[in-house]
Amino acid sequence: MESINWGIIGCGDVTEVKSGPAFNNVRGSALVAVMRRDAEKAADYARRHNVPTWYTDADALINDPAVNAVYVATPPDSHADYTIRALRAGKPVYVEKPMALNAVECGAMNRISRETGVPLFVAFYRRALPYFLKVKELVDSGAIGPIRHVSTQLNWPPADRELGLAPQANWRVTPAVSGGGLFHDLAAHQFDFLEFLLGPIQTARGFARNQAGLYEADDMVVAAFTFASGVVGTGSWCFTVNPEQRLEQTTLVGARGTITFSFFENFVITVTTRSGTEILTVPFPDHVQQPLIESVVAALQGRGTCPSTGETGLRASLILDWITAG
Structure with missing residues (x-):
């Protein structure tokens, strides 16, 4: 073309x-x-x-x-x-x-x-964003040694439209429209990038629950997963916490250090080794x-x-x- x-x-x-x-x-x-x-x-x-x-x-x-x-x-x-x-x-x-x-x-x-x-x-699109390519560069270069474990945590408060305080309902928490709940919407990005970063996930098991009853979809998910490379991972996603409890981060644990980064909240990458802690900032483009x-x-x-x-x-x-x- x-x-x-x-x-x-x-x-x-x-x-x-x-x-x-x-x-x-x-x-x-x-x-x-x-x-x-x-x-x-x-x-x-x-x-x-x-x-x-x-x-x-x-x-x-x-x-x-x-x-x-x-x-x-x-x-x-x-x-x-x-x-x-x-x-x-x-x-x-x-x-x-x-x-x-x-x-x-x-x-x-x-x-x-x-x-x-x-x-x-x-x-x-995270597969092509400079921020996430920097995370991949750090892993591929051995900055923290071979990766042993990945841990992802997301605790978010419900939005107004999930509390019935906004004029439009959130289709993302209607399983017939979205396929699940906010976990499906957000964790899709996370697992796609983790496979891009660490290779195929071989097994994944978890539990999805609706704890708060605000909508039909699950609002709490916990999971454990393994990569074909031998790396293991855990994750938790809760969408009904107080605003003060808001937290979103993923940590890669390597043989010689850790890399902590965010999928959705900020542009900061933190690399910690015996040599100390380095903080990198890689902004997203406008589009x-x-x-x-x-x-x-x-x-x-x-x-x-x-x-x-x-x-x-x-x-x-x-x-x-x-x-x-x-």
């Missing part, structure tokens, strides 16, 4: 800053159409982002001859449907994470990609998905590769399924 002309299905919040503007910032890429079922919101998005065409029907966007690649940015319950439609129309797809409601749906998406020969990519989108465009134009494909994206959903099955 010469120019990658994107159409977005579902131009909601995630596309406002994180991803949408990046399509026009990347060399050889342009955002030419958007779709949202609400005509007023679709038109408003197109006007504000200087997009020439907007639709209220997904098939109209997919079949637009000006569109040769599709970004699916809807909630997960429609990821498989829209992705498969686009792939069958011969349009490469970049789909939001989690890739789908579960690993079975992810497998169906990958099967159609293989059958049609049309590429499929997943928006696990966090742009580095990954650059790699998608490069792959489609035959001048590079993308680290996040449908095959790697399935892995995160499979691990979530393993853990919540308990």
Whole structure:
């Protein structure tokens, strides 16, 4: 392909800053159409982002001859449907994470990609962000020696919309729409990057519970997991603590030190060895998905590769399924 002309299905919040503007910032890429079922919101998005065409029907966007690649940015319950439609129309797809409601749906998406020969990519953008590439560089260079253990902890208070104090409910805690709860939404990023960092996770077991009864989905998850390399890991995710208890960090324990970093809260990486403690700060770019989108465009134009494909994206959903099955 010469120019990658994107159409977005579902131009909601995630596309406002994180991803949408990046399509026009990347060399050889342009955002030419958007779709949202609400005509007023679709038109408003197109006007504000200087997009020439907007639709209220997904098939109209997919079949637009000006569109040769599709970004699916809807909630997960429609990821498989829209992705498969686009792939069958011969349009490469970049789909939001989690890739789908579960690993079975992810497998169906990958099967159609293989059958049609049309590429499929997943928006696990931490694989391309400088902050996380710095963590990988530290691990790969042996800064703390061979990794023995990884521990991740996330304690967050409920948001107003989860407490019924906001006008809109949070679809992320409706399992029929999101595939689970906030664990599915956030831990998908964590497990995807941990596999990118440390290799495949071989086993994962856990327990998911709804303790506070604020919504249908689980609000407390604990897990243990092992990597094929021999590294072991543990994690806990609680979404109903007081604001004063808020904590989000991941620690890599190596033979000669530790690396502590954050998936969501800050730009700081702390490296501790016998020599002392070093604190590194690596800010995120303005549009966090742009580095990954650059790699998608490069792959489609035959001048590079993308680290996040449908095959790697399935892995995160499979691990979530393993853990919540308990």
